[in-house]
Amino acid sequence: xxxxxxxxxxxxxxxxxxxxxxxxxxxxxxxxxxxxxxxxxxxxxxxxxxxxxxxxxxxxxxxxxxxxxxxxxxxxxxxxxxxxxxxxxxxxxxxxxxxxxxxxxxxxxxxxxxxxxxxxxxxxxxxxxxxxxxxxxxxxxxxxxxxxxxxxxxxxxxxxxxxxxxxxxxxxxxxxxxxxxxxxxxxxxxxxxxxxxxxxxxxxxxxxxxxxx
Numbered sequence: 001x002x003x004x005x006x007x008x009x010x011x012x013x014x015x016x017x018x019x020x021x022x023x024x025x026x027x028x029x030x031x032x033x034x035x036x037x038x039x040x041x042x043x044x045x046x047x048x049x050x051x052x053x054x055x056x057x058x059x060x061x062x063x064x065x066x067x068x069x070x071x072x073x074x075x076x077x078x079x080x081x082x083x084x085x086x087x088x089x090x091x092x093x094x095x096x097x098x099x100x101x102x103x104x105x106x107x108x109x110x111x112x113x114x115x116x117x118x119x120x121x122x123x124x125x126x127x128x129x130x131x132x133x134x135x136x137x138x139x140x141x142x143x144x145x146x147x148x149x150x151x152x153x154x155x156x157x158x159x160x161x162x163x164x165x166x167x168x169x170x171x172x173x174x175x176x177x178x179x180x181x182x183x184x185x186x187x188x189x190x191x192x193x194x195x196x197x198x199x200x201x202x203x204x205x206x207x208x209x210x211x212x213x
Contacts, residue, residue, distance in 0.1 A: 073138040103200035115184040
């Protein structure tokens with residue numbers, strides 16, 4: 001015979017787990033709808049409906065649609081970026097070892113929803129300039145800042161040739177971004193698409209060879 005007290009204890013725990021999961025469920029729903037419909041055409045009530053919460057509940061976590069997009073941007077690379085920051089800051093490996101790791105990670109990112117969000121930004125940045133600023137602050141500046149600092153430290157060690165570290169960072173990241181957008185734009189057709197993982201390996205060899213002092 002079941003214990004009524006046990007059921008009473010389990011129900012609050014289930015409700016607590018559900019409450020803790022709500023922000024991530026809302027963010028996931030917003031990300032899907034922003035990609036499907038665009039930022040301007042997505043209504044808060046649509047996000048709430050897809051996340052399975054009341055509109056008022058959504059506003060408790062995200063007071064505005066811009067706050068919701070910021071949360072989406074923050075969620076995109078959070079785990080991977082933390083790991084890469086830890087590797088770069090604490091191990092400080094040679095650039096010849098680190099660049100292949102960074103580009104390999106970029107290949108996996110390119111198979112996620114990130115390129116679709118970039119396409120969203122390109123299409124809606126003029127109408128909603130705050131979106132581009134959010135993406136820059138929460139994603140791009142962190143990724144490029146990490147890569148730039150790694151390059152600058154390698155230059156200080158005499159490992160890499162002199163030059164603008166930030167421009168070198170763009171040279172490393174640029175081809176991967178271009179390939180991601182190419183796949184995003186032409187993926188629904190019969191156009192041959194670049195293999196991101198093969199590109200990461202080949203580009204790492206090419207760019208490292210060009211950068212080494």
